Each structure stands twice: as C-alpha cells, then as structure tokens.
Amino acid sequence: MNLENAVPMNVAAVKEMLYKIADDQLILGHRNSEWTGMGPLLEEDIAFSSMAQDKIGQSLAIYTMLEKLGEPPPDTAAFIRKANGFRNCIFVELPNGEYDFSLIRHFMYDTALALRFDMLTRCSFQPLAELSVKIRGELKYHTLHANTWIKQLGSATEESISRLQSSLEYALPYALGMFEISPFENELAAEGIFQGEKILQERWQQKTEEIIKQTQLNLPAWNTVEAVTGGRAGNHSEYLQPLLDEMSEVFRIDPSAEW
Amino acid sequence: MNSIDPRVNRLPKVGQPGVIKPKAPLDQFGTFEVFVQPREGKPFQHEGIVHAPNLEMAWVLAKEAFTRRFTCTSLYVADTRNIFVSPMTEGNQNAYDLIPEVADKEGMQESYEIYHLAKRGKQHVHAGTVHASGHHDAMATARKEFKGKLVLNVWSLRTGDIRFTTPDEKDLWQTLPEKKFRDASEYKGGDRLKELIERLNPS
Numbered sequence: 001m002n003l004e005n006a007v008p009m010n011v012a013a014v015k016e017m018l019y020k021i022a023d024d025q026l027i028l029g030h031r032n033s034e035w036t037g038m039g040p041l042l043e044e045d046i047a048f049s050s051m052a053q054d055k056i057g058q059s060l061a062i063y064t065m066l067e068k069l070g071e072p073p074p075d076t077a078a079f080i081r082k083a084n085g086f087r088n089c090i091f092v093e094l095p096n097g098e099y100d101f102s103l104i105r106h107f108m109y110d111t112a113l114a115l116r117f118d119m120l121t122r123c124s125f126q127p128l129a130e131l132s133v134k135i136r137g138e139l140k141y142h143t144l145h146a147n148t149w150i151k152q153l154g155s156a157t158e159e160s161i162s163r164l165q166s167s168l169e170y171a172l173p174y175a176l177g178m179f180e181i182s183p184f185e186n187e188l189a190a191e192g193i194f195q196g197e198k199i200l201q202e203r204w205q206q207k208t209e210e211i212i213k214q215t216q217l218n219l220p221a222w223n224t225v226e227a228v229t230g231g232r233a234g235n236h237s238e239y240l241q242p243l244l245d246e247m248s249e250v251f252r253i254d255p256s257a258e259w
Numbered sequence: 260m261n262s263i264d265p266r267v268n269r270l271p272k273v274g275q276p277g278v279i280k281p282k283a284p285l286d287q288f289g290t291f292e293v294f295v296q297p298r299e300g301k302p303f304q305h306e307g308i309v310h311a312p313n314l315e316m317a318w319v320l321a322k323e324a325f326t327r328r329f330t331c332t333s334l335y336v337a338d339t340r341n342i343f344v345s346p347m348t349e350g351n352q353n354a355y356d357l358i359p360e361v362a363d364k365e366g367m368q369e370s371y372e373i374y375h376l377a378k379r380g381k382q383h384v385h386a387g388t389v390h391a392s393g394h395h396d397a398m399a400t401a402r403k404e405f406k407g408k409l410v411l412n413v414w415s416l417r418t419g420d421i422r423f424t425t426p427d428e429k430d431l432w433q434t435l436p437e438k439k440f441r442d443a444s445e446y447k448g449g450d451r452l453k454e455l456i457e458r459l460n461p462s
Contacts, residue, residue, distance in 0.1 A: 043309045047323035137433045
C-alpha cells in the first residue's frame with residue numbers, strides 16, 4: 001500500500017477529527033509560547049517553550065496530512081481561517097492567567113492528548129497510526145513534565161496547593177469540553193479509526209485521579225462538573241479571535257511571502 | 260500592582276519608614292549537575308547545572324535545558340552537593356598526585372562514578388566506576404586504577420545518588436534529529452541577504 005496517497009474510507013469523519021486535534025495543538029502551542037521569556041525560572045521557561053514548539057510542530061504534521069486529503073495547505077489552515085472556522089475546544093484558548101492555571105491546563109490537556117494518540121496508534125488509517133507513534137513519544141515528556149510538577153507543587157506549600165486547587169476547579173468544566181461528542185462518533189468507531197470521546201474521557205478521568213491522588217489536591221465528583229462545550233462546532237469564547245489576530249499578524253502583511 | 264507578567268510582581272515593594280531587618284535569603288531552588296550521553300557507546304559528560312526543587316524535577320528540566328538540540332541518547336542528574344571535587348591543577352601536574360594514596364576503608368562498599376577533566380575549559384567526562392567506602396576512598400581507588408593518566412581535576416559521585424534515565428524513557432529523544440529548526444545552522448539566509456543587498460544597491 002502506498003501510504004503517501006492513502007485515503008481513509010470516511011474522509012469527512014477523519015478530516016473533522018484531524019482538524020480538532022490540529023487546532024487544539026496550534027492554539028495551545030501559541031498560548032503556551034506566550035510564556036517564553038516570562039517563565040517562573042529559566043529552566044522551566046525553556047522546557048515550556050520547547051513543548052509549545054512541539055505542539056505547533058505536531059499541528060503542522062496534522063495540517064500537512066489534511067492537505068493530502070484535499071484541504072488547504074497548513075499556512076492557510078493556520079492563518080486565514082476566522083475564529084468560527086476553528087474546531088479547537090474552548091479550554092485551549094483561555095488566557096494564560098497565572099502560571100498555576102497554565103500548569104493545570106498543561107496537565108489536564110496533555111494527559112488527554114497522550115491517551116488520544118495512544119488510541120490513535122491503533123487507528124485503521126495507516127498514515128495517522130504511524131504519525132501517532134511518533135507524537136506519542138514526544139508527548140511522553142510532556143506528561144512526565146506535567147505530572148512531576150503537579151505532584152511537586154500539589155504537595156509543597158499552602159500557597160502552591162491552594163493556587164493549584166482553585167485553578168483545577170476553574171479548569172475542570174473547560175477540560176471536559178475536550179471530549180465534546182463529534183457528529184462522526186459512530187463512523188469513526190465502526191471503521192476502526194477512533195474508539196470515541198466517551199472512552200477517551202473515561203481513561204482521562206482515571207489517569208487524572210491517579211495523579212491527583214498523589215497530591216493534597218481534591219477532585220470534585222465528576223457528575224457535579226458540567227462541560228463547557230461548543231468549540232468543536234466553531235462556537236468560541238471572546239478570547240480566540242484576538243489570539244488568531246496576533247498569531248497571523250505577520251503572515252497577513254504579505255501572504256505570498258516565502259519564508 | 261497586579262500583573263500577569265511575573266517579573267512585575269517580583270519588583271521589590273516600597274517599605275515602611277524606620278524598619279530595618281536582616282536581608283532575606285534568595286528564594287530559589289538548589290542546583291543539580293547534568294550529565295549527557297551524546298551517542299550510544301560514548302561516555303557521559305558533564306553539560307552544566309539546572310535549578311530545581313528536587314532530583315526528579317531536575318531530571319525533567321535538564322532534558323529540555325540541555326538535550327533539546329543535536330543528538331542525545333541518555334542523561335542523568337545528581338544534586339551538586341553529592342559531587343566531591345579533587346584539587347584543581349594545571350599544566351603537567353596530575354590532579355591524582357594531589358590525592359592521598361590511601362584512604363580510610365571503613366564503612367560499606369558502594370559503587371562510585373569517577374569523572375576526569377582532561378583540559379581546562381573542557382567538560383568533566385565519565386572515566387569509570389570504582390567500588391569504595393566513601394568519596395575519599397573512591398578517589399584513592401581511582402588513583403590506582405587510572406594511574407599514569409594526566410588529569411587536571413577528578414570528581415566522584417556515588418552511583419546511588421544519581422537519577423538515571425530509565426530504559427523506558429529512552430524514546431524521549433527519538434524525534435530529536437528531526438528538530439533541525441532548533442539549530443542556527445538550519446537557517447541559511449546568507450545568499451538571500453546578499454541578493455537583497457545587491458538588489459537594493461545596484462552598482
């Protein structure tokens with residue numbers, strides 16, 4: 001089989017799934033890069049910036065895959081679409097705020113992403129399965145970094161614990177929005193592409209509990225948290241468009257420029 | 260003043276008149292030494308330090324601080340305070356000549372890692388492992404083992420004090436060779452710059 005030109009059976013379903021993953025990665029990669037030069041300590045600044053760069057690199061790989069499926073090229077996908085054309089969850093577009101929120105988001109988001117790509121390594125669409133193996137390796141560091149910080153700061157001082165606790169409570173409803181049900185759930189599952197957001201969410205909750213249990217932080221009962229959804233359908237918060245404007249500012253000066 | 264920029268919040272606050280108090284110690288993390296193996300089969304070498312709250316965090320931060328470019332197969336870290344340093348020498352004087360030949364053998368035998376500095380300004384490179392009852396004994400044992408080798412400085416580090424990379428973590432560097440965009444050498448603007456200058460200044 002020639003993987004270069006491989007096409008999945010249900011192209012529309014796969015495209016929808018790829019856009020939401022790539023958009024999540026691009027937007028959070030951009031958000032996290034806003035910490036560059038302002039991180040709480042030099043080493044953390046480097047690590048966080050480096051992971052932000054990984055995210056943008058991974059989004060590029062997925063936009064490139066979308067291009068092979070007939071979608072516009074990566075630069076167009078990233079810089080030309082309006083906010084309502086983006087399929088990212090609202091969670092990733094929220095402003096950074098203080099570092100405690102960025103760390104909690106990093107922990108919750110990358111835990112989910114690592115599990116998602118682990119599931120996608122068994123995807124029936126071969127090019128995506130292969131890309132997922134590669135991305136899973138990079139994400140291993142991202143989750144290790146997040147887990148180590150959460151375990152450290154989640155049991156360190158009164159201030160660190162209370163800051164993380166309030167960020168965690170603020171973040172949870174948005175975090176659940178990562179698992180917004182897709183209109184293609186059944187098709188994706190039936191064709192062996194992706195087992196579904198429900199299964200992913202269950203695994204994520206389990207993994208999140210496992211790490212939080214090792215700290216002095218508390219998770220509320222899951223059924224008391226209501227997911228903030230809408231992002232996957234293009235309904236975003238007021239924070240996305242300003243981010244897009246800033247991200248595409250240089251590109252828009254001369255879209256035909258060669259970089 | 261409240262700001263999302265942490266630097267603004269770190270600015271010293273205006274104090275109360277008449278208040279004199281002892282200087283507060285710096286609120287910062289301790290240091291950890293980072294050793295990197297650039298290629299399979301090559302010895303580990305000292306790359307630098309990271310600040311971190313503990314050994315595990317030091318390993319995590321060292322990974323991006325020191326191995327986000329070029330190639331790497333493994334790294335390890337140890338608390339700076341766990342590294343023992345011989346006298347430094349220069350020229351043709353061997354640091355091993357300044358280490359006592361025999362040391363107290365009392366205590367449990369454990370394994371120690373030995374590092375050599377071959378040249379001023381270079382890095383300490385892993386030379387081998389010895390069994391000894393303490394740092395002094397480790398240096399004395401290394402003196403016998405590496406006799407005749409000119410080194411300017413020797414470090415010893417108890418193997419048990421090291422946070423190693425586990426075999427399971429080795430794939431963290433798998434995609435590193437593809438991240439050429441992190442090297443300045445990947446950006447060759449010279450020709451295009453020359454072209455631009457020529458275009459702007461036609462002679």
